[in-house]
Amino acid sequence: PAKALPPQIRRLDEAVVNRIAAGEVIQRPASALKELLENSIDAGSSSIAITVKEGGLKLIQIADNGHGIRYEDLPILCERHTTSKLKEFEDLQTINTLGFRGEALASMTFVAHLTVTTMTADQNHGYRASYKDGVMEGEPRPCAAVKGTQIMVENLFYNVAARRKAFKNPAEEYGRILDVVSKFSIHKNEVSFLCKKHGDSRADVHTMASTTRLDAIRAVYGPGVARELIEVSASDDDPLRAEFEMKGFITSANYSAKKTTFVLFINDRLVECSALRKAIEVVYAAILPKASKPFVYMSICLPSEHVDVNVHPTKKEVSFLNQEALVDSIQKAVEAKLMTSNTSRTFYTQT
Ligand code: ADP
Numbered sequence: 587p588a589k590a591l592p593p594q595i596r597r598l599d600e601a602v603v604n605r606i607a608a609g610e611v612i613q614r615p616a617s618a619l620k621e622l623l624e625n626s627i628d629a630g631s632s633s634i635a636i637t638v639k640e641g642g643l644k645l646i647q648i649a650d651n652g653h654g655i656r657y658e659d660l661p662i663l664c665e666r667h668t669t670s671k672l673k674e675f676e677d678l679q680t681i682n683t684l685g686f687r688g689e690a691l692a693s694m695t696f697v698a699h700l701t702v703t704t705m706t707a708d709q710n711h712g713y714r715a716s717y718k719d720g721v722m723e724g725e726p727r728p729c730a731a732v733k734g735t736q737i738m739v740e741n742l743f744y745n746v747a748a749r750r751k752a753f754k755n756p757a758e759e760y761g762r763i764l765d766v767v768s769k770f771s772i773h774k775n776e777v778s779f780l781c782k783k784h785g786d787s788r789a790d791v792h793t794m795a796s797t798t799r800l801d802a803i804r805a806v807y808g809p810g811v812a813r814e815l816i817e818v819s820a821s822d823d824d825p826l827r828a829e830f831e832m833k834g835f836i837t838s839a840n841y842s843a844k845k846t847t848f849v850l851f852i853n854d855r856l857v858e859c860s861a862l863r864k865a866i867e868v869v870y871a872a873i874l875p876k877a878s879k880p881f882v883y884m885s886i887c888l889p890s891e892h893v894d895v896n897v898h899p900t901k902k903e904v905s906f907l908n909q910e911a912l913v914d915s916i917q918k919a920v921e922a923k924l925m926t927s928n929t930s931r932t933f934y935t936q937t
């Protein structure tokens with residue numbers, strides 16, 4: 587029998603490559619929103635307002651009062667791998683901005699239509715430019731603006747039929763967007779956040795700049811959570827174990843929700859860490875009735891040279907040294923805190 591030849595290897599069109607890569611960074615409306623939010627924070631904004639249509643599939647609009655974008659940078663703004671944040675690979679080690687790859691805006695232009703309006707402190711009017719497939723369409727047009735940047739992402743996944751179909755429920759996608767905004771708004775409590783549906787007068791998340799973290803949690807997650815919060819902290823400076831500092835708020839044994847809310851920032855990045863989440867759930871499982879779940883907010887600071895931020899396309903995970911030791915000592919701190927707060931409560935009710 588004639589031996590069939592192996593399939594031929596071909597080089598993909600650049601447009602195909604870009605759309606595939608974009609799908610990895612921008613998985614759903616909430617991942618686009620997270621990237622936009624991170625850019626606004628990196629730009630030093632103290633106020634960020636978001637408007638959403640159809641769960642972000644029709645429109646995500648974000649307006650900030652950050653440093654804006656230089657006029658001469660507008661032509662390359664949405665090309666792949668253009669960034670103001672990283673120069674050398676080694677910079678990744680000490681990077682203190684949330685972005686670093688210069689891929690987010692580019693990715694969005696491969697799967698949506700993007701319009702940017704921006705004004706820097708030294709300009710007296712702004713510029714508006716539209717982008718598609720990494721390229722600026724025409725010249726930036728002068729326009730009235732305020733200092734900062736406004737970005738509109740329209741018709742997300744208009745050219746990715748399969749992905750578009752996967753999002754049948756805009757309400758669920760809006761829920762995921764609110765989740766991201768809520769988490770950032772309690773971590774960055776010095777920044778004012780607003781998030782609402784287009785056309786609604788009522789905001790679904792609204793925090794004021796420079797409130798305390800506790801006030802921000804109350805504003806976003808409600809007084810029922812805030813009332814039961816206990817402050818928790820842990821740290822270790824022994825280089826042989828895990829060097830870290832953790833500060834957080836956790837609900838007491840009197841609080842119970844149907845679902846765990848676990849808000850984790852490591853070196854100011856919103857991330858997930860299933861090992862830590864499980865370790866904390868175990869502690870609560872021992873003190874709460876079976877169906878009751880806690881609210882947990884934690885901010886962990888690690889030496890930046892112990893953290894690899896570049897392990898996930900959406901940056902939702904980081905890897906770090908001595909994870910086991912760190913999880914262990916945070917678990918112990920949470921356990922101790924819950925125990926003492928429990929006994930003091932018993933004490934109060936008895937007297
Ligand atoms: P990265 O954040 O990794 O640099 P992005 O594609 O997200 O990549 O953004 C590209 C560049 O565009 C950023 O480095 C920044 O200089 C600029 N930029 C994006 N969003 C904003 C914004 N809201 N305000 C000011 N500059 C911005």
Ligand code: MG
Nearest residue numbers: 621625685690
């Ligand atoms: Mg970015």
